[in-house]
Amino acid sequence: MNQITSCYQIDDPRFRALIQQNARLQRVATGFEWTEGPVWFADHLLLLFSDIPANRMMRMTLDGHVSEFRGPSNYANGNTRDVEGRLVTCQHGSRSVTRTEVDGSITVLADSFEGKRLNSPNDVVVQSNGAVWFTDPTYGILSDYEGYEADPEQGCHGVYRLDPVTGDLRAMIIDFVQPNGLAFSPDEKTLYVAESGSSHNLEVPSVIRAFQLNDDGEVLSNKVFATIDQGLPDGMRVDAQGHVWSSAADGIHCFHPDGTRLGKILVPEVVANLCFGGPRGNRIFIAGTTSIYMIAVNAKSAVSG
Template identity: 80%
Template sequence: MNQNNSCYRLDDPRFRALIQPNARLHQIATGFEWTEGPVWFADHNILLFSDIPADRMIRLTPDGQVSVFRTPSDYSNGNTRDRQGRLVTCQHGTRSVTRTEVDGTRTVLADRYEGKRLNSPNDVIVQSNGAIWFTDPTYGILSDYEGYAAEPEQDRHNVFRIDPRTGSVKAMITDFVQPNGLAFSPDERTLYVAESGSSHDADVPSVIRAFEIGEDGEIISDRVFATIDKGLPDGMRVDSSGHLWSSAADGIHCFHPDGTRLGKILVPEVVANLCFGGPRGNRLYITATTSIYLIAVNAKSAV
């Protein structure tokens, strides 16, 4: 385990209440190809995450013990838990969203929309009512690096919702260049979605958009919530007080619910995603290119 001096950038005095000034950024595991999709399982005291190009999912314990959870993983990317504690995964290889059942089998929740194959589901979250939301950019079919190169069958790169009652798939947001990470506010009235289209087109703004949604997921309004000034937004999480913590090229950017950037946790590798975890829920696990980093914060997950 390597220990580096903490490196905070303070943009607003309110950030002080969310960080531990004496905490250090720990590199707790390294040697991966491209880490993504961290999800904390408190009942097992483990972190699961994807190593996408290596086609595997990794299990990590708090003391830094690493083992393979699943290989091949069908080029898994984003992961989350549903309200029953089951693993829900976006798979580039099968262009699907799956759920791992308690017996270890996998159920396909979505792999087509209007009869056509999805692009490459990227990130996923589960609402308290059981609805599953996921993004569907084309990263997994652009080459053979994170999936299998293929021509897209979908006309757009959508944000989809899987109905908790019927299992039907509906395109809820259809105007993204490349939708990526997504998260709900604590009251679930706001859905945040990252626009990462600048990865291949510099003219696309690196923004996080906020959508006011109704009880059945209908979009009521849409606004730009925040802009990432280094790189682009990828995975993100919301804490119990409504602050949004987003990945970026230089680390983690933390935003107040009003959209003000409060500060940054600077990380020496490009960050893809993050999640809250640890025995007390106040540790931030960071998937950053080839490594996993850990730092204590004064925040816990909204769910």
């Protein structure tokens, strides 16, 4: 039987070891249209995140001060950092994946595949070898709300890999309705990808799929890893012990590496994404529609911030 204590729903006793039961969910910033893509910069002690419909990216310092980082942002959505610490961003408006260089200039990493424009890159992760993986659903071209309405040119809604040496772009997974958030297991042998197609078709299951990969990123096998019972999975992160922390309509769902749901962090707004951060790396920053929330946990990211 599920036990709800404060902002926690404990489905499995193992969840207690991952949370600070005295910690409380804090709303640390608000007044946004739709927050997404939080990414922590440990070297600067600040959080960057997207406010998609407002066409801007924001920065927040530890004292809660919020300012605009980039506007217009080309309707930026998901963000991450590469192995050199540079910001990598999915942009709905330009239908591209970009990298912000140290001098502030922007390099386009990918905006087309096989001579046709990408749909609207949504979320992105970078492997330790420098390979850039991103999802390409059509959310940014469905209307003028989070991008520019347009007809898709790609024949699939794919998961792509950009080779760090050759720059070649390959569609590695092509059987999603709407691929969304993605994250690697600590050993990078498993890629987790969220299926968010139920946003427009309730017959699409709200699941996270797990793909076993070889060293070249090719899929060896795949399975349904977990099902989200409230809303749909969007952004997600994996901690150093391999637990998967996924966004959902009612908050953050935490899954054991075997797929068992351990519990939830309940949030009063629909959650789109999250990331680990804070001075010691043990806080979760939550992108919850109009607000950014924060809570301390007993877990840290599988990747350095």
